[in-house]
Amino acid sequence: MSFNTFGHLFRFTSFGESHGAAIGCVVDGCPPRIPLQAADIQKYLDKRRPGQSRFTTQRQEPDTVKILSGVFSDERSGGQLTTGTPIMLLIENVDQRSKDYSEIKDKYRPGHAGYTYDVKYGLHDYRGGGRASARETAARVAAGSIARKIVPGLSVRGALVQMGPHKIDRARWDWNEVDNNPFFCPDPVQAKFFEDYLDGVRKAGSSCGAVIEVVAEGVPAGLGAPVYAKLDGDLASALMGINAVKGVEIGDGFGVAALSGEDNADEMRMGNENKPVFLSNHAGGILGGISSGQPIVVRMAVKPTSSILTPRKTVDRHGRDTDIVTKGRHDPCVGIRAVPIGEAMMACVLADHYLMHRGQVGEGTAWPFKPGT
Numbered sequence: 001m002s003f004n005t006f007g008h009l010f011r012f013t014s015f016g017e018s019h020g021a022a023i024g025c026v027v028d029g030c031p032p033r034i035p036l037q038a039a040d041i042q043k044y045l046d047k048r049r050p051g052q053s054r055f056t057t058q059r060q061e062p063d064t065v066k067i068l069s070g071v072f073s074d075e076r077s078g079g080q081l082t083t084g085t086p087i088m089l090l091i092e093n094v095d096q097r098s099k100d101y102s103e104i105k106d107k108y109r110p111g112h113a114g115y116t117y118d119v120k121y122g123l124h125d126y127r128g129g130g131r132a133s134a135r136e137t138a139a140r141v142a143a144g145s146i147a148r149k150i151v152p153g154l155s156v157r158g159a160l161v162q163m164g165p166h167k168i169d170r171a172r173w174d175w176n177e178v179d180n181n182p183f184f185c186p187d188p189v190q191a192k193f194f195e196d197y198l199d200g201v202r203k204a205g206s207s208c209g210a211v212i213e214v215v216a217e218g219v220p221a222g223l224g225a226p227v228y229a230k231l232d233g234d235l236a237s238a239l240m241g242i243n244a245v246k247g248v249e250i251g252d253g254f255g256v257a258a259l260s261g262e263d264n265a266d267e268m269r270m271g272n273e274n275k276p277v278f279l280s281n282h283a284g285g286i287l288g289g290i291s292s293g294q295p296i297v298v299r300m301a302v303k304p305t306s307s308i309l310t311p312r313k314t315v316d317r318h319g320r321d322t323d324i325v326t327k328g329r330h331d332p333c334v335g336i337r338a339v340p341i342g343e344a345m346m347a348c349v350l351a352d353h354y355l356m357h358r359g360q361v362g363e364g365t366a367w368p369f370k371p372g373t
């Protein structure tokens with residue numbers, strides 16, 4: 001099975017399955033002399049970790065990361081630093097319960113990857129989806145925590161802005177609230193409502209979808225390229241590559257179709273720091289595939305969890321009609337734990353583009369140019 005590697009200059013290859021011994025990744029291309037401790041990675045893995053509230057799966061995975069290579073520490077370095085060599089990160093699986101899946105061993109979960117995986121590879125890893133399980137996303141979050149250190153001054157934050165059909169009130173957006181509720185929701189009023197809503201979904205044995213918004217600030221202007229490495233194209237690919245994501249929007253996304261040219265124009269004026277100030281950000285921080293220096297704003301739509309208790313019609317591996325009920329431990333709304341995963345993939349794309357930009361144009365141009373140059 002190929003295609004397990006992300007990126008060009010900042011690269012990682014992930015490995016492992018849901019019910020295997022361990023998962024992890026090898027990060028290659030990280031520049032040397034960047035301070036890196038396991039705690040820097042653990043902080044983000046803890047955000048994605050299951051079993052932290054009644055609203056996520058009760059699988060108890062501590063997701064403790066070990067750095068097996070690529071770092072060095074001695075009295076001269078003043079702390080543990082990256083060496084520029086491959087960084088191997090290992091996370092052991094400790095709470096697999098394969099028997100939860102024994103009743104549906106030969107059946108495909110509608111909405112899950114079982115059928116397509118089996119048709120392609122002739123294998124049906126019914127124990128949580130094998131490689132198609134979102135356990136793999138722990139590796140992405142681990143790699144993302146290193147990526148965050150590569151672009152100087154970069155901040156990447158995500159938030160849940162819709163659960164099922166219920167949107168937040170953007171007028172109440174407060175980033176400080178995101179870590180104060182189990183949903184990573186920036187609207188404290190709607191977060192309270194989500195508790196009752198999701199309790200209802202969970203008790204009914206059902207599931208619901210969500211929309212996640214990820215915002216990157218401190219992105220220098222100039223990352224990306226105008227044709228086959230458009231920053232928006234690479235972000236869309238990276239976010240769409242997350243399990244259960246079915247839609248990605250950048251800036252106003254699908255909403256731009258309804259805007260007039262006047263309304264959509266992000267007008268410009270010169271600011272105080274010899275940089276332009278944009279008077280709006282419909283473009284989501286990317287113009288012509290290249291970052292403008294404005295915040296990069298991306299949203300992803302996450303589908304409802306396929307594992308539900310309501311019986312659904314399906315077929316089995318032997319080509320027979322049957323019904324399926326998926327018991328076991330599942331997130332009623334996988335969108336919640338997708339928030340740190342979206343942040344991680346945004347950070348990885350930006351780190352990769354930052355290194356490619358530096359490789360091609362070095363320090364960059366001296367904009368604004370003097371008249372006549």
Ligand SMILES: Cc1cc2nc3c(=O)[nH]c(=O)nc-3n(C[C@H](O)[C@H](O)[C@H](O)COP(=O)(O)O)c2cc1C
Nearest residue numbers: 112113132133134243244306307330331334337338
């Ligand atoms: C954090 C996270 C946890 C997930 N947990 C489950 C789960 O418990 N049960 C399930 O059916 N799908 C779960 N999924 C979604 C599946 O991994 C995904 O739907 C499946 O691999 C098929 O891929 P696709 O939805 O991208 O087409 C989860 C997704 C994420 C992001």
